[in-house]
Amino acid sequence: MIRRLLNVLAPAAALAAALFIMQAPADSQAPAGKATFDPTAPAGTDRADAAKAKAKGKGKAKGGPAGPIPKTAKGLTDFSGIWNGGGPVGDIKQGMPAGEELPLLPEAKALMASRQSKDDPEANCLPTGVPRIAPYPWRIVQTDTHIFFLFEGNIHSYRQIFIDGRPFPPDRDIDPTWYGYSIGKIEGNVLTVETKGYNDKFWFDFMGTPHTEKMTTVERYTRTDYGNMTVETTITDPGAYSKPFTVKFAATLRPGEELMEYICQENQQDAAHLQGKAGL
Amino acid sequence: MKGKLAVAALAVALMVPLVPVFAHHSFAAEYDANKPVTLKGKVTKVEWTNPHARFYVDVADPTGKVTNWNLELASPNVLKRAGWQRDSIKEGDVVTVEGSAAKDGAKMANARAVTLADGKRVFAGSSGGDGK
Numbered sequence: 001m002i003r004r005l006l007n008v009l010a011p012a013a014a015l016a017a018a019l020f021i022m023q024a025p026a027d028s029q030a031p032a033g034k035a036t037f038d039p040t041a042p043a044g045t046d047r048a049d050a051a052k053a054k055a056k057g058k059g060k061a062k063g064g065p066a067g068p069i070p071k072t073a074k075g076l077t078d079f080s081g082i083w084n085g086g087g088p089v090g091d092i093k094q095g096m097p098a099g100e101e102l103p104l105l106p107e108a109k110a111l112m113a114s115r116q117s118k119d120d121p122e123a124n125c126l127p128t129g130v131p132r133i134a135p136y137p138w139r140i141v142q143t144d145t146h147i148f149f150l151f152e153g154n155i156h157s158y159r160q161i162f163i164d165g166r167p168f169p170p171d172r173d174i175d176p177t178w179y180g181y182s183i184g185k186i187e188g189n190v191l192t193v194e195t196k197g198y199n200d201k202f203w204f205d206f207m208g209t210p211h212t213e214k215m216t217t218v219e220r221y222t223r224t225d226y227g228n229m230t231v232e233t234t235i236t237d238p239g240a241y242s243k244p245f246t247v248k249f250a251a252t253l254r255p256g257e258e259l260m261e262y263i264c265q266e267n268q269q270d271a272a273h274l275q276g277k278a279g280l
Numbered sequence: 281m282k283g284k285l286a287v288a289a290l291a292v293a294l295m296v297p298l299v300p301v302f303a304h305h306s307f308a309a310e311y312d313a314n315k316p317v318t319l320k321g322k323v324t325k326v327e328w329t330n331p332h333a334r335f336y337v338d339v340a341d342p343t344g345k346v347t348n349w350n351l352e353l354a355s356p357n358v359l360k361r362a363g364w365q366r367d368s369i370k371e372g373d374v375v376t377v378e379g380s381a382a383k384d385g386a387k388m389a390n391a392r393a394v395t396l397a398d399g400k401r402v403f404a405g406s407s408g409g410d411g412k
Contacts, residue, residue, distance in 0.1 A: 090306075117305070117306050117309030117310075118309075120305060120306070122304050122305065123304055123305035123306070123309075125304070125331065134304060135303070136355075136357070152357065153304070153331075153355065153357070154304040154331065206305075206306040206309075257361075260356075260357040260360070260361075261330075261357075262330050262331070262355060262357055263330050264304060264330055264331045266329045266330045266331075267327055267329035267330060267331070267332070267334065268331055269332075269334070269350070269352075269388075270304075270305050270310055270331070270332070270352075271305070273310050273382050273383070273384050273386055273388060274305060274306065274309040274310050275309055275310070275383045275384055276309055276383075278306075278309075279306060279308070279309070280306060280308060
């Protein structure tokens, strides 16, 4: 009887483990009534989690496996691997220092307040844009000239970063797109990615946090050891924010995992049933 | 007996935090954590599809009127990584489903826990969370 129950429970235990690996505990910004678990908290850890863990004397929040940082044949830090987390899912503010507010301009604030959950591009199977991350694994593929982020989920797409030393093309040649035009460089254990040419269609999170086509980003991916990477994104958007601001999230490596197919448009029934204002 | 209790306690411990996280949309915008439903009936269809696996259950009310409910799970990838298979439940299975009903009144729910007629629990994970 016990063995049978254990057989039944094994997958549940695996899922529980997966949930805890992939999902930081609810942080201090979880809304009232959701204190036990925040389903929309970002995968990985964030500043608030880390601060909370530290405050509780727990040290570093749970992350990926330890070990030396891999290098390419040319001696550069190798960011390749399958990762989870590294950006906002539910609320981008979770990546900001506690107490800091988004420097939204009045028009952007009004736009955000008017947004409805049913219109969230991600709920409608459109890309996350930057820096939003879907709660699914993604893989970094690194060559000498390009880095690709291959996203399993929502959507089954990719992001392209040029690391061949090229400059940005003239602005008029960059059409606004979901992931923009990205140029990166690797120095030490940091991959710095500058991006411009974003469209204004994607949201930063479930909250509907907005931006405009004037947005540029600088992302710093720091591989801190074998299994952990921090992602700091500085967002500059004079169309929506009064000053640049930076969000920080953690990504964890999932060695041994592989991407699986995820075609969101296949059977999307949710958007038509989403009710009310954008939010968690 | 002590062993059984321990296993039961483990089950409870596992189920409580198994409030799911793998959605491409806000859970609270679609489902009402304050509208828990328990549905029992025969599975009429299983869709092993993205962005959510779904299954449909014919549920009879006390008067005998049958309604087909559309029940949402996590994505197949999430379920698969947790050890479940596309045939973990099949058409014709009689199941009991605990979940949260759609806010808009549609005969839809997020399936938090699914129990087969023999008591075996399957798909202990769904696409949203209700904190309960």
